[in-house]
Amino acid sequence: MSCVSLVDVPVPYRVVARHVETADVVTLRVQPVVGDLPGFRPAQFSMIGVMGVGEVPISISSACDDRTAHGYTLRRAGAVTNALWDRRIGDVVTVRGPFGRPWELQRAEGRHAVFVAGGIGIAPLRAAIEELSSNTTAAPRRLSVLVGAATPSDHLYEPWLVDLSERGVEVLRTVDRTDESWSHAIGFVTELIAPVVAEWTGAVDVSAYVCGPDPMMAATIDTLGRCRVAADDIEVTLERNMQCANGWCGHCQLGPLLVCRDGPVATASELGDVFERSEL
Ligand SMILES: Cc1cc2nc3c(=O)[nH]c(=O)nc-3n(C[C@H](O)[C@H](O)[C@H](O)COP(=O)(O)OP(=O)(O)OC[C@H]3O[C@@H](n4cnc5c(N)ncnc54)[C@H](O)[C@@H]3O)c2cc1C
Numbered sequence: 001m002s003c004v005s006l007v008d009v010p011v012p013y014r015v016v017a018r019h020v021e022t023a024d025v026v027t028l029r030v031q032p033v034v035g036d037l038p039g040f041r042p043a044q045f046s047m048i049g050v051m052g053v054g055e056v057p058i059s060i061s062s063a064c065d066d067r068t069a070h071g072y073t074l075r076r077a078g079a080v081t082n083a084l085w086d087r088r089i090g091d092v093v094t095v096r097g098p099f100g101r102p103w104e105l106q107r108a109e110g111r112h113a114v115f116v117a118g119g120i121g122i123a124p125l126r127a128a129i130e131e132l133s134s135n136t137t138a139a140p141r142r143l144s145v146l147v148g149a150a151t152p153s154d155h156l157y158e159p160w161l162v163d164l165s166e167r168g169v170e171v172l173r174t175v176d177r178t179d180e181s182w183s184h185a186i187g188f189v190t191e192l193i194a195p196v197v198a199e200w201t202g203a204v205d206v207s208a209y210v211c212g213p214d215p216m217m218a219a220t221i222d223t224l225g226r227c228r229v230a231a232d233d234i235e236v237t238l239e240r241n242m243q244c245a246n247g248w249c250g251h252c253q254l255g256p257l258l259v260c261r262d263g264p265v266a267t268a269s270e271l272g273d274v275f276e277r278s279e280l
């Protein structure tokens with residue numbers, strides 16, 4: 001009897017749309033060449049690749065109720081992401097998945113849901129923000145989206161962020177460095193947290209969802225903790241190099257966790273001091 005399941009087999013998908021987001025970030029929308037688009041939950045990822053080059057984990061950035069195609073927003077980093085960047089509409093890529101533990105969005109019911117994104121970290125948060133802003137999974141009492149990027153031109157999804165604001169979501173943007181044309185905050189995204197969370201009298205009522213580079217996530221956990229948000233109420237999504245995505249090869253080990261099997265989502269209490277013990 002074979003132990004290989006369907007998600008272990010790379011499936012051909014066709015690129016049906018391609019949107020250049022920034023100088024080094026693109027969103028590809030892909031559909032299976034044959035068969036139906038699988039469902040997924042926010043923060044789940046697929047191993048997406050190009051035949052003859054390889055495959056890498058990338059989060060699904062489209063909304064869960066978008067049944068026409070899956071979106072993948074990816075930054076050019078090396079061989080595989082460069083090959084994916086080069087794909088055009090009509091080209092075929094391979095997809096395995098979706099994999100992984102999703103955000104626990106039910107925790108946000110009746111509470112203040114705070115999303116904190118650093119750079120391309122907004123991609124794995126996007127489907128979750130869509131769900132909570134449309135009250136399809138849970139109805140938070142208040143919804144805040146805090147987004148940081150290195151410069152104004154590194155900010156992603158501006159039309160969507162504007163649409164969210166118009167739908168009543170609190171959206172705050174910041175950059176590390178800029179010029180006079182920038183009308184939002186300047187500084188690290190962690191600096192946006194205390195004013196938004198402290199203003200909410202009961203920090204015990206906060207559910208936080210965080211994605212960005214490891215040092216940004218470590219600083220965000222620390223800041224939320226100082227705002228009295230419980231470690232169980234802070235979820236982050238982790239990134240490590242992957243090969244099998246099935247808990248077999250050990251490539252994605254982070255402390256006691258295998259990110260592909262136990263994550264990518266983990267609570268701050270599950271992480272403990274893992275960030276301090278690993279090289280950030
Ligand atoms: C669960 C998960 C979800 C992800 N979602 C996204 C996403 O939505 N969009 C996106 O752009 N990227 C995402 N990534 C990261 C992406 O998988 C890597 O950028 C990719 O594997 C790089 O592969 P490559 O062959 O292009 O470059 P490589 O040649 O493999 O790497 C280029 C450089 O990036 C570094 N690197 C490779 N992988 C990682 C990693 N996982 N974390 C940090 N540094 C790394 C390498 O050390 C090297 O310096 C995700 C990773 C995980 C684990």
Ligand code: FES
Pocket residue numbers: 241242243244245246247248249250251252253258259260261
């Ligand atoms: S990628 Fe192989 S164990 Fe996680």
